[in-house]
Amino acid sequence: MAGAEHGSSQTSSSLIPWTSLSTVLGPPYRWLKELKTEERGLYLIHLLRACAYHVAAGNIENADIGLEHSSHLASRDGDSMQRIAAYFTEALADKLLKVSRPRLSKALNSTRILSPYEKNEVQKFFFDICPFLKVAYLITIEAILEAMDGEKMAHIIDLCSFEPAQWIHLLRTISARPEGAPHLRITGIHEDKEVLDKMALELTGEAEKLVIPFQFNPVLGKLENLNLESSGIRTGEAVAVSAVLQLHTLLATDEELLTRNSPSVEKNLQTHFHMDQHTLREFLEKDPINVYVASPDSALSLSASPKMGSFLNSLWSLSPKLMVITEQEANHHGFTFMERANGTLDYYAALFDCLESTGSREPKKQQQVEKMLFAEEIKNIIACEGAERKERHEKLDKWVLRLELAGFGKVPFSYHGRLQGRVLLQKYDHGYNIKEENGRLVICWHDRSLFSISGWRRN
Numbered sequence: 001m002a003g004a005e006h007g008s009s010q011t012s013s014s015l016i017p018w019t020s021l022s023t024v025l026g027p028p029y030r031w032l033k034e035l036k037t038e039e040r041g042l043y044l045i046h047l048l049r050a051c052a053y054h055v056a057a058g059n060i061e062n063a064d065i066g067l068e069h070s071s072h073l074a075s076r077d078g079d080s081m082q083r084i085a086a087y088f089t090e091a092l093a094d095k096l097l098k099v100s101r102p103r104l105s106k107a108l109n110s111t112r113i114l115s116p117y118e119k120n121e122v123q124k125f126f127f128d129i130c131p132f133l134k135v136a137y138l139i140t141i142e143a144i145l146e147a148m149d150g151e152k153m154a155h156i157i158d159l160c161s162f163e164p165a166q167w168i169h170l171l172r173t174i175s176a177r178p179e180g181a182p183h184l185r186i187t188g189i190h191e192d193k194e195v196l197d198k199m200a201l202e203l204t205g206e207a208e209k210l211v212i213p214f215q216f217n218p219v220l221g222k223l224e225n226l227n228l229e230s231s232g233i234r235t236g237e238a239v240a241v242s243a244v245l246q247l248h249t250l251l252a253t254d255e256e257l258l259t260r261n262s263p264s265v266e267k268n269l270q271t272h273f274h275m276d277q278h279t280l281r282e283f284l285e286k287d288p289i290n291v292y293v294a295s296p297d298s299a300l301s302l303s304a305s306p307k308m309g310s311f312l313n314s315l316w317s318l319s320p321k322l323m324v325i326t327e328q329e330a331n332h333h334g335f336t337f338m339e340r341a342n343g344t345l346d347y348y349a350a351l352f353d354c355l356e357s358t359g360s361r362e363p364k365k366q367q368q369v370e371k372m373l374f375a376e377e378i379k380n381i382i383a384c385e386g387a388e389r390k391e392r393h394e395k396l397d398k399w400v401l402r403l404e405l406a407g408f409g410k411v412p413f414s415y416h417g418r419l420q421g422r423v424l425l426q427k428y429d430h431g432y433n434i435k436e437e438n439g440r441l442v443i444c445w446h447d448r449s450l451f452s453i454s455g456w457r458r459n
Contacts, residue, residue: 052341091382116192161188411455412439
């Protein structure tokens with residue numbers, strides 16, 4: 001999948017027999033099917049980038065040409081590049097449909113929305129077959145244990161409480177402390193009552209077996225509507241916060257802030273710019289017009305959204321001894337549509353590649369993760385705008401700036417915590433590794449950074 005990193009600079013003419021293409025669209029050509037795996041992957045990358053260019057420019061006829069040809073090569077049952085191409089093609093097609101036929105798009109997508117329970121299940125599959133979440137939770141737990149050393153009362157706020165395993169590990173660890181376990185409360189936040197009920201049952205049962213003073217405080221709701229006062233912080237409690245793949249959703253802007261006078265992808269599409277070229281070669285070689293225009297809500301992408309700012313202020317007011325944040329290490333909240341499209345293709349190509357390496361032992365779970373998790377994220381990043389676009393992943397340097405401006409200071413992870421994470425990764429494919437950046441950690445697949453983990457406290 002290394003080609004995904006460099007696909008934008010590849011020249012397709014050495015791979016594609018342009019002269020065999022007809023000037024009119026027709027059935028798939030035999031040479032498309034006969035491409036070798038590596039050639040097909042490079043061709044798909046080039047083709048998908050070109051499709052995104054024309055979608056951004058509003059060249060609907062050209063985008064349609066590219067999407068038809070990519071659909072001949074893409075396959076949900078093919079190799080990793082064919083699979084991501086299938087979902088990327090669907091996302092670009094959905095982008096066109098949302099603008100040209102919004103009511104039809106809404107009708108087609110109405111039955112595809114995952115329930116909170118389904119989201120929770122597929123997240124568990126991802127937890128099971130890939131090490132990213134396991135490592136993030138392990139490092140988070142180790143850091144919380146160190147921060148809570150010597151405390152008599154501890155309160156952990158879990159911003160997405162769906163997996164009891166890591167907290168069971170914490171309970172067992174503190175029960176073995178010579179000085180005895182502190183009185184522990186965990187506030188678990190989730191939008192599905194069944195998930196919270198299961199968390200409460202398992203954690204309370206484990207605490208009773210270990211004879212630990214424990215209370216689980218369920219909070220039903222979405223993060224964007226959360227009032228942190230409902231966590232009920234008590235005098236004398238040491239507070240820790242766990243935020244795994246959650247904070248980026250708060251970057252979605254309010255609908256009333258979306259009115260913009262600047263050009264946008266939607267405006268380009270709605271003007272239905274049409275070019276006269278009909279061959280795939282002309283489609284790929286033509287430089288689209290205005291492809292680097294801003295997304296409709298991109299004016300807010302350089303600063304925290306109102307929701308994010310308010311939420312970080314609320315966290316700051318809790319005076320946490322530690323806050324551990326795990327986020328996708330990707331730029332999917334860029335100023336232009338093309339930044340998002342290119343970043344999405346590169347990032348998820350690496351994710352599909354590593355999932356194929358580690359998920360092949362559990363193919364059904366792998367298929368569900370790709371279809372119900374990654375594909376939905378790709379579609380949200382590519383096809384959605386405004387408050388509907390929740391997957392606004394940003395790189396670590398942006399999070400560092402945002403959190404420092406909110407009044408938080410960094411907390412480096414200990415050697416022991418870093419070692420625990422590396423030991424866990426060694427149980428998986430050799431392509432996984434952890435690198436340290438100024439006291440913060442980044443989990444990689446080969447040389448591609450995929451997830452960041454950072455520790456913070458109130459200044």
